[in-house]
Amino acid sequence: MEDRVTISIPRALYERAEKWVNENEDFSSVEELVTFLLREFVSEESGEVYSPEEEEEIKERLRRLGYI
Amino acid sequence: MIKQLIFFRAAPTFTKMSEIPYEEAIILVFDGLSPYFIRNHMERLENFSKLAERGFFGELISNIPPITVSCAASFLTGASSEMTGIFDFRRFDRLGLKEGELVFANKVGIPTVIDLANELGFSIGVFNVPFISPPFRVRKGFIVAGFPLSKASRFAYPDSLLEELRKYELGPEVNVPHELSEESLRKPLEDMYQRWKLFLRLRETYRPKLSIVWLSEIDHISHFAWDNEDLMTIAYQKADNILGEAMDLLKKDRKSLLLVASDHGFMNFDGSFLINSFLEKRGLLSLKRSLKTRFKRMFTKLLLGLREGSKSVGGMTWRESTVTRLVKKFLLSRDDVNLDESIAIGIGPLTGYCLIYLLKYSDSDLVEVVDALKSESYVKEVLVDPGKDGPDLIVHLEDGLACDHFMPWSPDHLRPALKALKGIHHIKGVFGLWGKGVVSCPDFKVGIEDILPTALAALGLPVMNTAEGRIRFECFDFETQIRQNIQKINLWKFKVRRKVKELKRRYSPIRD
Known part of the structure; x- marks a missing residue:
């Protein structure tokens, strides 16, 4: 099992999150919700997909049709 | 009893799985x-x-x-x-x-x-x-x-x-x-x-x-x-x-x-509506009064005069080369807009629709811009706040007209179609x-x-x-x-x- 740590959040927020979890079946616990949110938040976006040269080529194709 | 009755009546629909x-x-x-x-x-x-x-x-x-x-x-x-x-x-x-x-x-x-x-x-x-x-x-x-x-x-x-x-x-x-x-x-x-x-x-x-x-x-x-x-x-x-x-x-x-x-x-592509020229003419968009902007306005006008009716200064027919990049430096651009004194600007692709952004959104600005646009016979419709992340206004032009968001350069905001594009x-x-x-x-x-x-x-x-x-x-x-x-x-x-x-x-x- 993954090594885990404990974090603290405001009780009122926890209670609201718990209510939300109970109303929505997709998360089994507040812990799971928080883990999911944090994972999403810290995960890198797909990153730089194009090099500057590739991006310029794409723009050139769009310019050719008056798109940009 | 009632439940049974309801079930009985509903049964033909729910018991037979419908075929996909x-x-x-x-x-x-x-x-x-x-x-x-x-x-x-x-x-x-x-x-x-x-x-x-x-x-x-x-x-x-x-x-x-x-x-x-x-x-x-x-x-x-x-x-x-x-x-x-x-x-x-x-x-x-x-x-x-x-x-x-x-x-x-x-x-x-x-x-x-x-x-x-x-x-x-x-x-x-x-x-x-x-x-x-x-x-x-x-x-x-x-x-x-x-x-x-x-x-x-x-x-x-x-x-x-x-x-x-x-x-x-x-x-x-x-x-x-x-x-x-x-x-x-x-x-x-x-x-x-x-x-x-x-x-x-x-x-x-x-x-x-x-x-x-x-x-x-x-x-x-x-x-x-x-x-x-x-x-x-x-x-x-x-x-x-x-x-x-x-x-x-x-x-x-x-x-x-x-x-x-x-x-x-x-x-058909019959003509261009230069939205920013229009906005400038109506006092809704201002250019900087600097010497540089004035020079760029003159240069843009001169260049377009030479290329009258044939090519666009807006992107499309200009392949990015060292020469065009140099020429573009002397053409009016969004950098020449006086943001403090402007109310609206048009930015978007060449289509039969103008996308307009209000620079300091207020209801009075909105009314002023909408009224100005609606007074034009070739404007079919003005849509306000068309959706999230979108412009403040979308102007639907009559068929055949395309909205050109190129910076203002001429008092005439209706121009012949660009020759390079036919449709x-x-x-x-x-x-x-x-x-x-x-x-x-x-x-x-x-x-x-x-x-x-x-x-x-x-x-x-x-x-x-x-x-x-x-x-x-x-x-x-x-x-x-x-x-x-x-x-x-x-x-x-x-x-x-x-x-x-x-x-x-x-x-x-x-x-x-």
């Missing part, structure tokens, strides 16, 4: 195909004619403005631009008053059909769809991106397919020359046909339940040859041949449904249906956002609850079966993801 009418759906998109051109040339387009007689052929209402990137997003999400927030090819940075990153149809913050396929595990084929950007993953099936990517990009998934496709001569690039003739038309039309053949091969290999096949050549050809009826007829006949093959295919696969569509149509996008595209059980629909127009939900429902698959399009039950003999199988799915993770991404975007400048 189709096992496969192919959405075949010919980019830019015009319903008017087809209707006017039906006698030379035998398969479209057959579609109209024995299936269904009608009109599709595209997004406003009808640009391919927002349309591709609608095909992937079942949502209009109002919801996807795509109104231009680039995101607009209000604070910096400049265009930001390029927009891609599969990165819209709401679930796409690719997400749905991954979630439910059905096989999907996304072939040559424009403006989709890697990296992408699909659990079952394949993705091949189209225009404006090149073979150098990671344009296909899975990787084994990418490697295979890179060996082909034909990549995602669309090669249509500006100067078109019968001779030079041959190659792009052959490319279009080869793409279709390639899709058929991939279909055999991956067996997608749902495919979206996009052929972009007609759009590019229409831009450069719309005024040449003979050339356009040749191009449409090639599309007609492909349609015929698709229809024949379904003769063998009786449980397949073909949805034929175009993302928008085309119309511009029209909001009305094509929608057709072919397959067992397709009936001639009542006379109605399908919204671009209706295509995906209709295809999913016909396959008995759930539709994302973020898809706002209507399921067009009325076009099927199987209306009851489709209605009974309809399910909505809440892909909540994507909503959370979107919120988190919005948060990230909001906080990133501070973090940086």
Whole structure:
């Protein structure tokens, strides 16, 4: 099992999150919700997909049709 | 007793599982195909004619403005631009008053059909769809991106397919020359046909339940040859041949449904409306009074005078070279706008719609700009606040006029059409249906956002609850079966993801 740590959040927020979890079946616990949110938040976006040269080529194709 | 009675009466509906009418759906998109051109040339387009007689052929209402990137997003999400927030090819940075990153149809913050396929595990084929950007993953099936990517990009998934496709001569690039003739038309039309053949091969290999096949050549050809009826007829006949093959295919696969569509149509390009010249003339946009701006205004006017009626100073006909980059430095640009004294600015692609942003939004500014626009006879409609992330106003011009967002340079805001472009996008595209059980629909127009939900429902698959399009039950003999199988799915993770991404975007400048 993954090594885990404990974090603290405001009780009122926890209670609201718990209510939300109970109303929505997709998360089994507040812990799971928080883990999911944090994972999403810290995960890198797909990153730089194009090099500057590739991006310029794409723009050139769009310019050719008056798109940009 | 009452319960029993209700159960008894309801039993015939609920105890018999309704049969799902189709096992496969192919959405075949010919980019830019015009319903008017087809209707006017039906006698030379035998398969479209057959579609109209024995299936269904009608009109599709595209997004406003009808640009391919927002349309591709609608095909992937079942949502209009109002919801996807795509109104231009680039995101607009209000604070910096400049265009930001390029927009891609599969990165819209709401679930796409690719997400749905991954979630439910059905096989999907996304072939040559424009403006989709890697990296992408699909659990079952394949993705091949189209225009404006090149073979150098990671344009296909899975990787084994990418490697295979890179060996082909034909990549995602669309090669249509500006100067078109019968001779030079041959190659792009052959490319279009080869793409279709390639899709058929991939279909055999991956067996997608749902495919979206996009052929972009007609759009590019229409831009450069719309005024040449003979050339356009040749191009449409090639599309007609492909349609015929698709229809024949379904003769063998009786449980397949073909949805034929175009993302928008085309119309003549008769003239340009220089929105920023108009705004300046009405005192709604001001230029800086610096010597540099004054010089640039003179230089721009001089240059345009030399090139009168022939070429555009706006991007399109200017290939980026050292010389053009140098020349552009001396032309008016958004840097010359006096932001403190301006109320509004037009920024967006060359279409029959102007996108207008109010610089310091207030109700009085809004009224002033709307009144100024409405007083012009060629303005058909002004839409206020058309959707999230969008402009404050969208101005619909009369047919034939395109909105040119080039900076003001002349007191005359109505100009002749640019010679390089013969046709511009029209909001009305094509929608057709072919397959067992397709009936001639009542006379109605399908919204671009209706295509995906209709295809999913016909396959008995759930539709994302973020898809706002209507399921067009009325076009099927199987209306009851489709209605009974309809399910909505809440892909909540994507909503959370979107919120988190919005948060990230909001906080990133501070973090940086």
